[in-house]
Amino acid sequence: MTDKKPDPRRPDENFEPFEETRRIPWPVYSIAIALAIWGVIMLVQTSTAVQVADKTQEEVAKEDSTKLAQAAAPDLDAGKTLFADNCATCHGDAGEGVAGAFPPLHGSDVVKLGGAKAVTHIGMRGIGGKLNVNGDGYEGQMPAFGSVLSDTEISEIASYVATGLNDDAKTISAPEVADIRKVAGDKDPFDGGAGLAGLINDLPAQPNSEAADQGADSERVAQLVGQGTDTVWACASCHGDKGEGIETVPRLAGLPAPYLAKQLHDFQRGTRFNDSMAYVAKGLSDREIGELANYYASMSSPSGAKPALQGDLKRGAQLAKQGDWSIGVPACFTCHGPSGVGVAPNFPGIAAQQPSYVAHQLAMWAGGARHNSPLGLMAGIGKALNDSDRRAVADYLASLAPMPAMDKTELAAMESNIPVREGVDQ
Amino acid sequence: MQITETLGLLLALSFVISLLALTILIWAIANKQVHTPDADDARTIFEPGEGADIDYPDKPHHFDTARSGIDANSSSVVMWLIAAAVFWLIYGSLHGLAASLELHLPDLMSGTAQMTFGRMRTVHLNSVAYGWASQGGLAAVCWIIPRIFRTNLRMTGLLKLGIVLWNIGLAAGVLAIANGWTDGLEWLEIPWQIDIILAAGAACFVAPLIATAKNRNVHHIYVSGWYFLAGVLWFPVLFIVANIPGVHHGVEQATMNWWYAHNVLGLWLTPLGVGTAYYFIPKIIGKPVYSYALSLVGFWALALFYSQVGIHHLIGGPVPTWLVTLSVVHSVMMFVPVIAVAINQHVTVASNLWALKESMPLRFISFGAVMYTLASFQGSIEALRSVNTITHFTHYTVAHAHLGAYAFVSLVLMGAIYQIVPRATGKYWPFPRMIAWHFWLNVIGFAVYFFSLTIGGILQGLAQLDATKPFADSVILLKPYLEGRSLGGGLMTLGHVLLAINLIAIGFAKKTRETETENMVAAE
Numbered sequence: 001m002t003d004k005k006p007d008p009r010r011p012d013e014n015f016e017p018f019e020e021t022r023r024i025p026w027p028v029y030s031i032a033i034a035l036a037i038w039g040v041i042m043l044v045q046t047s048t049a050v051q052v053a054d055k056t057q058e059e060v061a062k063e064d065s066t067k068l069a070q071a072a073a074p075d076l077d078a079g080k081t082l083f084a085d086n087c088a089t090c091h092g093d094a095g096e097g098v099a100g101a102f103p104p105l106h107g108s109d110v111v112k113l114g115g116a117k118a119v120t121h122i123g124m125r126g127i128g129g130k131l132n133v134n135g136d137g138y139e140g141q142m143p144a145f146g147s148v149l150s151d152t153e154i155s156e157i158a159s160y161v162a163t164g165l166n167d168d169a170k171t172i173s174a175p176e177v178a179d180i181r182k183v184a185g186d187k188d189p190f191d192g193g194a195g196l197a198g199l200i201n202d203l204p205a206q207p208n209s210e211a212a213d214q215g216a217d218s219e220r221v222a223q224l225v226g227q228g229t230d231t232v233w234a235c236a237s238c239h240g241d242k243g244e245g246i247e248t249v250p251r252l253a254g255l256p257a258p259y260l261a262k263q264l265h266d267f268q269r270g271t272r273f274n275d276s277m278a279y280v281a282k283g284l285s286d287r288e289i290g291e292l293a294n295y296y297a298s299m300s301s302p303s304g305a306k307p308a309l310q311g312d313l314k315r316g317a318q319l320a321k322q323g324d325w326s327i328g329v330p331a332c333f334t335c336h337g338p339s340g341v342g343v344a345p346n347f348p349g350i351a352a353q354q355p356s357y358v359a360h361q362l363a364m365w366a367g368g369a370r371h372n373s374p375l376g377l378m379a380g381i382g383k384a385l386n387d388s389d390r391r392a393v394a395d396y397l398a399s400l401a402p403m404p405a406m407d408k409t410e411l412a413a414m415e416s417n418i419p420v421r422e423g424v425d426q
Numbered sequence: 427m428q429i430t431e432t433l434g435l436l437l438a439l440s441f442v443i444s445l446l447a448l449t450i451l452i453w454a455i456a457n458k459q460v461h462t463p464d465a466d467d468a469r470t471i472f473e474p475g476e477g478a479d480i481d482y483p484d485k486p487h488h489f490d491t492a493r494s495g496i497d498a499n500s501s502s503v504v505m506w507l508i509a510a511a512v513f514w515l516i517y518g519s520l521h522g523l524a525a526s527l528e529l530h531l532p533d534l535m536s537g538t539a540q541m542t543f544g545r546m547r548t549v550h551l552n553s554v555a556y557g558w559a560s561q562g563g564l565a566a567v568c569w570i571i572p573r574i575f576r577t578n579l580r581m582t583g584l585l586k587l588g589i590v591l592w593n594i595g596l597a598a599g600v601l602a603i604a605n606g607w608t609d610g611l612e613w614l615e616i617p618w619q620i621d622i623i624l625a626a627g628a629a630c631f632v633a634p635l636i637a638t639a640k641n642r643n644v645h646h647i648y649v650s651g652w653y654f655l656a657g658v659l660w661f662p663v664l665f666i667v668a669n670i671p672g673v674h675h676g677v678e679q680a681t682m683n684w685w686y687a688h689n690v691l692g693l694w695l696t697p698l699g700v701g702t703a704y705y706f707i708p709k710i711i712g713k714p715v716y717s718y719a720l721s722l723v724g725f726w727a728l729a730l731f732y733s734q735v736g737i738h739h740l741i742g743g744p745v746p747t748w749l750v751t752l753s754v755v756h757s758v759m760m761f762v763p764v765i766a767v768a769i770n771q772h773v774t775v776a777s778n779l780w781a782l783k784e785s786m787p788l789r790f791i792s793f794g795a796v797m798y799t800l801a802s803f804q805g806s807i808e809a810l811r812s813v814n815t816i817t818h819f820t821h822y823t824v825a826h827a828h829l830g831a832y833a834f835v836s837l838v839l840m841g842a843i844y845q846i847v848p849r850a851t852g853k854y855w856p857f858p859r860m861i862a863w864h865f866w867l868n869v870i871g872f873a874v875y876f877f878s879l880t881i882g883g884i885l886q887g888l889a890q891l892d893a894t895k896p897f898a899d900s901v902i903l904l905k906p907y908l909e910g911r912s913l914g915g916g917l918m919t920l921g922h923v924l925l926a927i928n929l930i931a932i933g934f935a936k937k938t939r940e941t942e943t944e945n946m947v948a949a950e
Contacts, residue, residue, distance in 0.1 A: 011710075012488075014488045016489045016709070017487075018648065018708075019721050020714045024720055038758070042755050043748070047748060367896075
């Protein structure tokens with residue numbers, strides 16, 4: 001069909017293909033040999049890696065069983081270490097307490113009267129309410145450690161507090177702690193000194209209980225949280241029944257009401273970015289935001305978080321307690337309160353927060369996708385932390401006890417501070 | 427634990443045995459233990475009186491397929507397959523183009539469930555994989571097998587029944603997918619109930635091709651024959667094992683899924699494409715391939731190493747580490763057969779570049795053969811954990827898939843169609859200029875497509891790995907690259923339309939040459 005002349009080298013139509021007898025070129029040999037050696041090395045490396053992992057698992061199981069065998073007699077040295085890690089940030093290294101803020105555990109009438117058993121109960125459930133210790137009044141804000149410490153660990157701490165700090169002779173064993181957990185493990189924190197009076201006989205006079213006043217709007221809030229409306233998804237569908245959160249969805253229980261309200265307003269305005277939350281927040285009135293903030297602030301629930309990001313817990317503890325001034329990062333606890341329980345109204349609790357959420361938020365601060373902190377405090381910190389630091393601190397915070405629920409009277413006092421968006425139906 | 431260890435040992439053994447087999451093969455070739463073909467072997471061995479007059483005693487590698495009646499016998503089956511294949515090519519391309527548009531114009535067709543991305547993309551994949559590439563490849567198989575075996579295609583009636591069943595099954599499958607009825611596994615979306623029809627159709631292909639091979643009139647099987655026969659036997663096994671319902675569950679199902687999905691490429695479409703290129707490249711140029719020994723290494727290394735390749739898609743997934751490592755190692759071992767095939771095919775073309783100007787089919791086929799080399803090299807490297815971390819779950823993988831299934835398999839098959847149809851019908855292509863247009867539309871369109879998605883995919887992967895960026899950033903940055911993909915896809919689809927026009931026109935054209943076979947090359 002084309003006009004040009006056919007190439008003279010063109011074969012005739014009846015030529016059929018065949019293969020010539022030639023040797024395999026040497027590069028093919030060398031490549032094949034090199035790849036085969038590489039392949040064997042890869043497989044051997046993987047198989048040893050798997051063996052190491054298996055061995056560690058076995059060792060871990062062994063260690064656990066020896067620990068269990070020793071559990072009957074609590075290890076007071078371990079108790080001292082655990083006390084330093086979990087209690088000393090508030091109660092002081094020697095349990096001396098902080099006048100007006102945190103009650104003493106050394107020479108404490110509550111401990112002396114109740115013994116290791118009472119310490120176990122309080123450690124397991126926490127305290128949320130006013131109480132008197134040695135005649136001084138305190139705002140009880142004791143976190144519940146039941147969800148973050150094992151029976152053995154609680155028995156070691158409680159025994160150390162009773163015998164090491166208060167000259168009591170009686171320790172408590174892990175099985176006894178397990179029995180208490182069965183009865184008290186999922187109960188709310190003690191309602192201040194009045195609540196403790198039921199636990200400990202002959203306790204000196206305690207302030208009156210301020211029983212939670214379920215507001216008139218509780219039904220509407222329950223509707224929002226549990227079922228949602230046409231424009232608002234049920235809060236609990238992501239954040240959980242107990243506001244405990246999961247993965248990158250944060251724990252809300254016990255966060256300061258003004259903080260929660262500010263975040264919802266920021267989602268509304270678009271100053272904090274998240275597609276799901278922007279949609280939900282736009283469907284809420286200012287009044288509903290206030291009510292929801294109070295609802296979650298007064299909620300107390302056990303920790304649903306566990307270290308999950310293979311973070312270096314030692315490094316995380318260092319960042320949380322001391323900070324790292326070589327990279328310009330202050331201790332988390334400086335602002336977020338002792339043990340990360342939060343400082344109302346602006347600093348949310350970060351203890352027992354979901355590790356994926358914390359690491360993600362730190363990364364968002366670093367990248368600038370989240371930029372709604374007062375004075376841009378978190379942006380600088382986020383940028384200073386690298387990926388492994390973010391995972392380390394997130395995992396460490398997840399290992400801490402959850403913050404106690406906020407006191408109802410405190411809430412009422414703060415209500416006036418909740419930022420209100422102008423021009424929205426009240 | 428015990429079971430996984432045993433399985434791990436067995437699979438590791440499979441690597442060692444494959445390695446050993448390859449070593450023995452290479453040793454045997456090097457020491458001339460394997461009987462290499464000579465002129466006598468390649469020559470036709472005819473029964474007394476049968477076709478003796480068309481043999482060429484002076485030219486041992488010559489055979490007149492037209493006068494011996496072999497082509498005439500297979501041409502109707504081949505033309506049925508080509509017509510069906512090109513129909514699915516157009517149908518699948520339009521769906522692919524629509525799916526691509528939907529990625530950057532998300533509201534374009536969102537009103538109808540049948541036209542949403544999830545279904546359009548799936549229909550595209552099934553149409554082009556099982557409709558176009560499988561049937562186009564079978565057309566080449568049915569054309570080439572009788573020629574290299576110097577015997578008529580057997581049971582052509584059964585083959586035609588197979589074609590009818592396969593297309594009915596596929597049409598039903600595509601309809602089911604469009605209406606939301608699928609098995610929910612990638613490459614295995616067609617409901618298993620409909621797969622029974624497809625399996626029956628596949629069986630109708632296997633028997634005639636085996637019968638033809640059994641009745642061959644040559645002693646030595648040319649390399650294309652190995653690939654074709656192996657592919658025709660491998661595919662039904664893969665298809666049936668993967669589609670039996672209720673056998674695989676959970677993580678095991680995911681493992682089976684990628685075992686199947688990758689082997690459809692490596693043990694079905696690849697043998698079709700490589701076998702076709704192995705036949706037509708020397709056929710059109712008129713020179714033999716470089717080395718029989720390399721043919722052996724290329725084929726057997728593929729057969730030994732490919733079957734474990736697919737699991738590298740589960741890197742980071744909840745499957746045993748050794749299983750993934752084994753797959754990575756096997757993927758990288760694919761360098762060996764690919765280099766062997768590359769030397770055999772590219773040396774022949776590179777030393778006869780004049781033929782690329784002369785023959786449009788050769789241009790398609792040798793372009794496709796080069797893309798096989800590149801796609802395979804890229805695939806081996808993508809299987810490495812360090813690369814996979816960035817590129818997997820991005821559009822980079824999509825670009826790679828099209829480098830293999832489109833630039834390699836599809837272009838080889840298009841070249842084969844341009845070569846076969848005039849000889850099967852005895853007519854010239856009515857619009858020969860369109861063939862060149864088709865070639866350049868496909869090459870340019872594919873280049874735009876491939877580079878857009880490759881660059882976009884890497885950027886997407888890096889953005890996804892950057893914890894300080896919201897996920898949405900990795901989506902938004904892709905927009906220009908996705909638009910590039912639609913542009914490239916549009917050009918490629920246009921090229922396919924030109925092929926369809928030429929094919930329809932040749933159907934209406936008058937016969938221009940009855941048995942005349944001289945100067946055929948000029949017609950393309």
